[in-house]
Amino acid sequence: MFIKHSRLDRFILMLNTTFLILAVLMVLLPLIYVVIASFMDPSVLLNQGLSFHISDWTLEGYKKILTNPAMIRGFGNAIFYASAFALLTVMVSICAGYALSDERLKGRSLFMTLFLITMFFGGGLVPTYLLVKNLGLLNTVWAVIIPGAVNVWNIILSRTFFKGVPKELREAANVDGASEMKIFLSVVLPLSKPIIFVLALYAFVGQWNSYFDAMIYLDNPNLHPLQLVLRSILIQNQVDPSMISDQLAMAEMKKLSEIIKYAAIVVSSLPLLVMYPFFQKYFEKGVMVGSLK
Amino acid sequence: MLAPALILTLIFKYGPMYGAIIAFKDFSPIRGILGSDWVGFYNFEKFLSSPNFTDIFMNTLKLSLFGLLLGFPVPILLALMLNQVRRAGVKKNIQLMLYAPNFISVVVVVGMLFIFLSPTGPINQLFSLITNEPIMFMSKPEYFRWIYILSDIWTGAGWASIIYVAALANVDPELHNAANLDGANLLQRIRHIDLPTIRPIMAIVFILAAGSIMSIGFEKAYLMQTATNLPTAEIIPTYVYKIGLQKGDYAYSSAVGLFNSVINVVLLVTVNFVVKKLNEGEGLY
Numbered sequence: 001m002f003i004k005h006s007r008l009d010r011f012i013l014m015l016n017t018t019f020l021i022l023a024v025l026m027v028l029l030p031l032i033y034v035v036i037a038s039f040m041d042p043s044v045l046l047n048q049g050l051s052f053h054i055s056d057w058t059l060e061g062y063k064k065i066l067t068n069p070a071m072i073r074g075f076g077n078a079i080f081y082a083s084a085f086a087l088l089t090v091m092v093s094i095c096a097g098y099a100l101s102d103e104r105l106k107g108r109s110l111f112m113t114l115f116l117i118t119m120f121f122g123g124g125l126v127p128t129y130l131l132v133k134n135l136g137l138l139n140t141v142w143a144v145i146i147p148g149a150v151n152v153w154n155i156i157l158s159r160t161f162f163k164g165v166p167k168e169l170r171e172a173a174n175v176d177g178a179s180e181m182k183i184f185l186s187v188v189l190p191l192s193k194p195i196i197f198v199l200a201l202y203a204f205v206g207q208w209n210s211y212f213d214a215m216i217y218l219d220n221p222n223l224h225p226l227q228l229v230l231r232s233i234l235i236q237n238q239v240d241p242s243m244i245s246d247q248l249a250m251a252e253m254k255k256l257s258e259i260i261k262y263a264a265i266v267v268s269s270l271p272l273l274v275m276y277p278f279f280q281k282y283f284e285k286g287v288m289v290g291s292l293k
Numbered sequence: 294m295l296a297p298a299l300i301l302t303l304i305f306k307y308g309p310m311y312g313a314i315i316a317f318k319d320f321s322p323i324r325g326i327l328g329s330d331w332v333g334f335y336n337f338e339k340f341l342s343s344p345n346f347t348d349i350f351m352n353t354l355k356l357s358l359f360g361l362l363l364g365f366p367v368p369i370l371l372a373l374m375l376n377q378v379r380r381a382g383v384k385k386n387i388q389l390m391l392y393a394p395n396f397i398s399v400v401v402v403v404g405m406l407f408i409f410l411s412p413t414g415p416i417n418q419l420f421s422l423i424t425n426e427p428i429m430f431m432s433k434p435e436y437f438r439w440i441y442i443l444s445d446i447w448t449g450a451g452w453a454s455i456i457y458v459a460a461l462a463n464v465d466p467e468l469h470n471a472a473n474l475d476g477a478n479l480l481q482r483i484r485h486i487d488l489p490t491i492r493p494i495m496a497i498v499f500i501l502a503a504g505s506i507m508s509i510g511f512e513k514a515y516l517m518q519t520a521t522n523l524p525t526a527e528i529i530p531t532y533v534y535k536i537g538l539q540k541g542d543y544a545y546s547s548a549v550g551l552f553n554s555v556i557n558v559v560l561l562v563t564v565n566f567v568v569k570k571l572n573e574g575e576g577l578y
Contacts, residue, residue, distance in 0.1 A: 009479040016377050023371065024390050027451065030405060031393065033415060049418050096298035111295060118302060121558055123309025124550030125530070126537040131308045147305045150298050184294075209398035212512050216538055227400045234404025235516055261408060265401050272396045277389055287455050
């Protein structure tokens with residue numbers, strides 16, 4: 001670059017840096033606050049805010065949250081739902097995307113329109129709920145996994161990906177006598193690792209962070225995923241009494257429930273926050289392919 | 294191979310669309326969707342003439358309209374700012390940090406809002422230096438929209454900037470050099486080189502956002518509702534949930550939902566048309 005900066009330019013660049021630092025601080029400070037607060041003695045936290053004396057710190061919140069059966073069950077359920085959902089979504093979208101990318105498929109644009117319509121128009125909450133109910137899926141794990149499995153974005157994403165796979169590869173395999181299924185499984189699929197990875201990550205994170213379907217379809221608390229457990233702790237203020245021993249006075253209970261909340265936030269969000277930097281480039285790839293078509 | 298996706302779509306996407314005809318029926322669970330009597334637009338009229346209608350409709354519209362107006366420019370600004378960062382490593386790290394909130398769940402974000410904005414929370418601890426009374430952020434209707442929109446920006450703006458950052462990275466540096474030689478300053482170059490580059494993407498993002506104006510997040514609004522902030526916090530999706538699934542008035546609730554969907558489609562088509570006109574024929578479809 002040979003760009004020469006005038007004094008005005010340098011001033012703007014300085015402002016630019018300042019604003020970026022501010023933006024980063026605005027994003028990070030709340031998170032840092034939560035992490036520090038989760039270690040704080042609750043009475044110190046309520047009276048004087050954060051403190052950096054080790055003597056004011058405690059692991060009490062984490063002890064309570066990590067031994068809470070509802071949290072542990074929620075974690076287990078969330079891992080199951082997210083993995084199963086990711087698996088199903090990837091299979092369905094890859095197959096559909098592959099089929100739609102093949103020019104020999106008749107009625108491609110008709111099918112595509114059929115999918116696209118559902119992006120912008122839907123039957124609504126109640127008819128969907130009634131359908132799930134009539135199919136007997138209420139209060140089963142399937143209610144959370146199946147209805148959302150077809151995602152039009154994912155189909156577009158994989159169709160775009162497969163369009164980029166050279167036709168010659170398939171033709172060569174065909175000449176070698178491979179069947180359509182064989183071509184897909186042993187030629188196309190091994191090349192598709194990036195798209196599979198992108199879709200699986202998206203689906204996993206989305207399902208991990210959602211609570212709505214589980215809330216309307218699952219009454220049984222044993223089936224509740226982590227987000228529903230968090231909802232009762234963080235938003236409905238229902239800290240499980242068994243988490244706090246009965247001998248403690250009400251006031252103490254209230255204080256303790258505060259750091260239990262902080263600890264719950266850290267415990268539930270940390271896994272994703274630690275993992276995503278490693279997958280960042282895949283997430284970015286997904287956004288790009290999806291939007292630039 | 295198309296079959297699984299096709300079947301699932303027909304069942305779970307088109308099934309409910311068919312099911313939406315209960316909006317035109319006096320639904321009785323015993324007689325089923327087909328067996329119930331037709332009542333025409335009765336349920337729609339009931340909603341349009343109900344005393345709640347104006348409030349709920351305007352709440353939905355205001356929340357998403359203001360959200361769009363405030364939220365749409367932020368990712369663009371972030372991208373333009375990031376584009377000025379010279380060192381790739383630094384830029385990467387800043388992006389990494391700005392993305393973080395995108396990976397935090399709605400439940401946790403709203404949970405954090407309740408904690409931070411509670412009368413004894415950190416924000417009020419800060420404010421207590423200035424005011425004597427703690428501010429009841431979460432229970433006052435007048436704060437709901439601000440909290441909703443600003444926290445949305447906090448969560449999503451960094452992530453939403455990705456696509457603009459990517460587009461800006463494709464700008465030929467020679468263009469900037471040439472403009473620089475011609476005496477264009479930084480702001481002029483941003484205005485005449487960077488902005489036109491990302492304009493088509495801005496148009497598409499805008500159309501998509503405008504098309505979903507009426508379908509703004511049930512998930513977050515519902516969590517943020519308290520007994521006292523409902524005058525501004527009740528929006529169509531949460532209303533549909535409450536009368537439909539909580540009170541069991543299926544037909545009426547479906548009518549409200551359908552009304553919402555139709556407005557959405559109309560908005561999408563209109564905005565696409567307008568943007569196409571303004572954007573030299575470049576629309577979503």
